[in-house]
Amino acid sequence: MSNSPLLRRVERALDAIRALCMLVAGLALAVLIVSFGWLVFGRDVLNATPTWVEQLALLLICYIAFLGAAAGVREDSHIGVTLFRDMLPPQGRKIAMILVDVGLAIFGAVMLVAGITLMRFGWDTKLPMLNIPETFRTLAITSCGALVMLFAGLRGLQRCLSFASWAPDTEIEGV
Template sequence: MQETMKSVARYTGWLGSIALYLSGAALVLMTALIAAQVFWRYVLNDSIVWTEPGSVMVMGWFIFLGAAVGVREGYHLSFDVLLLVLPMNIKKILHSISDVVVVAFGFGMIYYGGQLLWKTAGNIIPSLGISGAFDFAPLVGGGFLLVVFGLERLLRRAAGLPTARFGETPPEDTDTGEVEDEAIGTP
């Protein structure tokens, strides 16, 4: 199972890299749209009507894509004071519970985001001239990535592979000498 998960990690790594680059590009695009709006409004004394809703839509993409990559790479905030004193087997259980919650949240994003997407598909965003469903597509896409990356973490842990903080050397448990389940590393 470890070899299978290492193969899966290559594909999810590519998926994570693509999501991260798209997220970065979306952040740059949103910044450019806001800068253009400020320039048009205060220098040219005019306004571009579609920059605000366009920027908000682009912001949804970089937030949800970036958040999903943060789950895969283990960079989200967590309260780990208790984990510092618990034995390794309990830590793995608690990390797994956390990943199950992330997967469930991802499914909720897909389900409820899909409902919103479907209900607004017939609406047109006036300033952009596109379907209102585009506002909720990032919610569904981000939810899908949360599910994929959360399941990857669960399966890697079940296979005995490290699961977080890509490229870092996992810390060692001083009591048992075991290596903590804290680093995925690129296979």
Template structure:
């Protein structure tokens, strides 16, 4: 379990770095577009589709890391009054539902990518499938990280928090 936790921890860090770089890159592209449009009276025709594509990556990668770290949306009011075993059971059910959602992201994202693979994004000159690949990639990570949380809970280990590798040594 230790090796799996280290591997998924590194994968989560990598995903977070890629998401952060994507956010900065998108910001730079949009800033360049503003400069070109309003100061140089020209336009970068590729800036909007490229920014949207990059945004898809950082949204879905960041969301997957949020799943691993336990920062996804939840309604925890009931958990405050339940015994610990019931809380663990409900957290496991939640993680399994999230894994199912991630599997849906993979399945339907792949279908969308397939259906748009013949279309070209004119300003970028690439396949329209690239707009949907982030859904598939994020879905794979959501499934992986959700299953990791279930496995850690089943092994009696705490679920990971970003930057906290102390629990991996357990």
């Protein structure tokens, strides 16, 4: 695709956001592992099970899953059935790939809007044992929606703008 300076800066920024998503998800996974270690130690050694670990685990899993999914959309490694797309001629493949990007961007926008609604609704409800607003759990959904909309939307726009010169065969692995 195009190698304009603006496009290179946008790509670097999106890659930095993806790396940040993976860093946060990785840190959340490390905290999850440590907290379960504390759970086992507290239960088996201290004979006092820390009850907050389960709620923290549920919260962390949300961030790990949703940030990881958003990073997967950026890397274009999300789950997809490509059998029929790969059977199309190059022009049809281009259109199919753009339609997938548009569909993902719309899905991300719906997640963003629904996530904002859930965040508003959950602000007064506290997560049990953690005593923080439910909004912190739904922030993962909202963030993922915004990132999926950004990553897929910009990739779809980039593919549309470079439609004539873009070769989809360079993006399909295993073909």
